Ligand code: FAD
């Protein structure tokens with residue numbers, strides 16, 4: 132049975148660096164550990180919170196239940212042919228470690244997702260995405276254990292109901308299942324996606340004329356390291372809000388008032404507007420409020436300058452939300468999980 136600790140500060144376990152306490156805290160190194168916790172009569176009644184790398188969480192108060200830190204490890208190729216390899220990864224593996232494993236084996240599909248913080252098991256929760264790729268593009272299935280009954284299920288691509296930063300784990304299955312492994316289908320014959328953002332320009336600066344998955348991964352790492360605040364130095368959880376999707380008609384109306392408003396067509400009916408641009412237009416970029424604020428280079432990223440509490444960050448997020456709604460009539464919603 133894994134050790135159950137009491138009154139543990141979660142500050143080292145969340146990238147925002149918020150100092151709150153978990154009433155009970157444990158770490159699981161195997162599925163057996165997890166099942167022992169689930170089946171323990173004394174722990175059964177406690178609310179449970181699954182913790183990966185803590186890079187998409189904002190804690191606003193002490194957690195009066197059991198926090199389960201995921202340390203499940205292991206990555207292996209479980210099937211392959213001339214064109215594809217099926218790779219299964221335990222959910223506690225670091226996401227970037229998994230990306231590097233694939234690249235090292237010559238397997239393409241996740242290079243654009245290099246350097247995203249967190250674990251493999253959290254990746255399906257919000258269908259992580261960056262630079263034109265989402266995990267649903269390479270996803271095969273996942274295994275998850277019900278945190279009350281211990282029942283194990285296998286979910287396929289369609290069953291996960293992936294959407295833009297969405298999945299069934301943010302809806303019907305919210306906080307109900309512990310994802311124990313994720314299986315991906317990766318390609319041996321690579322189709323690179325370099326058209327998004329600054330990838331192409333960065334490859335040119337790196338003097339790479341014939342890029343491969345290694346070069347694309349390096350370019351993405353380079354862009355991310357130069358643009359995003361490092362949570363080890365400045366607490367943050369990446370983009371605080373999702374980019375809103377609005378009806379084409381509303382976008383066209385707003386364009387007559389704000390001709391420079393960026394937008395990306397997602398379907399014939401809707402347009403995705405970068406939330407960072409909206410926030411910047413409301414004057415929040417680089418603005419500090421107490422110990423928190425919107426980052427000077429990435430207005431979408433809220434930061435902890437040191438000593439901020441979760442309520443402070445949540446209040447700032449609310450003020451930002453309100454001002455965007457007032458100026459543009461657009462609702463922006465948090466991507467970060469608030470507890
Ligand atoms: P945690 O923060 O620990 O958990 C997030 C949620 O998932 C919680 O609700 C938790 O209970 C649940 N959860 C975690 N593990 C499991 C599991 N095994 N089973 C069931 N539920 C689980 N995200 C992107 O999509 N794209 C990006 O480009 C990106 N860039 C980022 C950059 C920075 C600097 C930072 C700090 C964050 C960024 N993020 C990005 C957000 C974050 O990295 C991802 O959401 C990541 O998948 C979170 O992983 P985690 O292990 O830290 O999850």
Ligand code: NAP
Pocket residue numbers: 260261262263326327328329358359368369370371374395403405407429466
């Ligand atoms: P960026 O390139 O400055 O672009 C701003 C926004 O516009 C992005 O959020 C992106 O939406 C959208 N966009 C840009 N080019 C697009 C295109 N060709 N087609 C569709 N949408 C486009 O963004 P950035 O802030 O530097 O981030 C770069 C990438 O890393 C983005 O994909 C972003 O999602 C990802 N990222 C995510 C987080 C996070 O915590 N979630 C943090 C940092 C970076 P999308 O977000 O939908 O891609």
